[in-house]
Amino acid sequence: MHSLVYRSVANESFELSEIYSMLSRAKDYNAKHGITxxxxxxxxxxxxxxxxxxxxxxxxxxxxxxxxxxxxxxxIENDESDVRLFTAWSMAFYDYGQNGLSAHFKLRQIDTFLSESSIFSKKSTLALQFFSNVKDILFAV
Ligand SMILES: Cc1cc2nc3c(=O)[nH]c(=O)nc-3n(C[C@H](O)[C@H](O)[C@H](O)COP(=O)(O)O)c2cc1C
Known part of the structure; x- marks a missing residue:
């Protein structure tokens, strides 16, 4: 099992509606290729x-x-890994901007991580721990 984490910046013309259509193609591709x-x-x-x-x-x-x-x-991370975190998701997606106040507190920790933490400005093995927390907080069923 291999895990890769990266960050990037969306082009200004890339709108949320296009992200959703990109995602629906991506989910098909990922499901066919064993990617989560x-x-x-x-x-x-x-x-x-x-x-x-x-x-x-x-x-x-x-x-x-x-x-x-x-x-x-x-x-940020590109390595062999023992665990597959998102076993049930061909590509879980979360857009903070689309969520109401109730989600705010849950997300604050993650938001702080994204905007302020040096963890995501360089290679870090903490990235997988971060996504494990994201899974628990955002995608718990
Ligand atoms: C931020 C971002 C994440 C993406 N994630 C995936 C993904 O998980 N799976 C996927 O098939 N395509 C993903 N894509 C789309 C690919 O870049 C590419 O458009 C897609 O694989 C189709 O490529 P092709 O037309 O060369 O076959 C992503 C694009 C962006 C901008």
């Missing part, structure tokens, strides 16, 4: 976890790198 993960979006910033076989992740990431809809891509 999570995409977070806030203030034009993406943070994505991709999980799967190394070759599959590399092939997909090459496409993502060349995608003109975002830029300033920084890899």
């Amino acid at each position: 993960g999570c995409l977070l979006y806030h203030n034009s910033q993406f943070l994505q976890l991709l999980e799967g076989e190394k070759e599959e992740i590399e092939r997909l990431f090459q496409k993502i790198l060349q995608d003109p809809r975002h830029h300033s891509i920084v890899v």
Whole structure:
């Protein structure tokens, strides 16, 4: 199992409605290729976890790198991993901006992480722990 985490910045013309249609294609592709993960979006910033076989992740990431809809891509984690966190999600998606006040407190910790933490400005093994927390907080059923 391989896990890759990167962050990037959405191009200004990339609207939320287009992100949703991109996601629906992405979920099909990921499901066919044994890829799972999570995409977070806030203030034009993406943070994505991709999980799967190394070759599959590399092939997909090459496409993502060349995608003109975002830029300033920084890899934070790219390594073998013991666990697949998002077993039930071909690509879990969360847009903070679309959520009401009730979600606010739950998200504050994550928001602080994204905007202020140096964890995501350089390579970090804490990225997987972060996504484990995200799963518990945002996607708990
Ligand atoms: C932030 C971001 C995340 C993406 N995540 C995925 C993904 O998880 N799976 C996927 O198939 N495409 C994803 N894409 C879309 C790919 O970059 C690409 O458009 C898609 O794989 C189709 O590529 P193709 O037309 O060359 O086959 C993502 C794009 C962006 C901008």
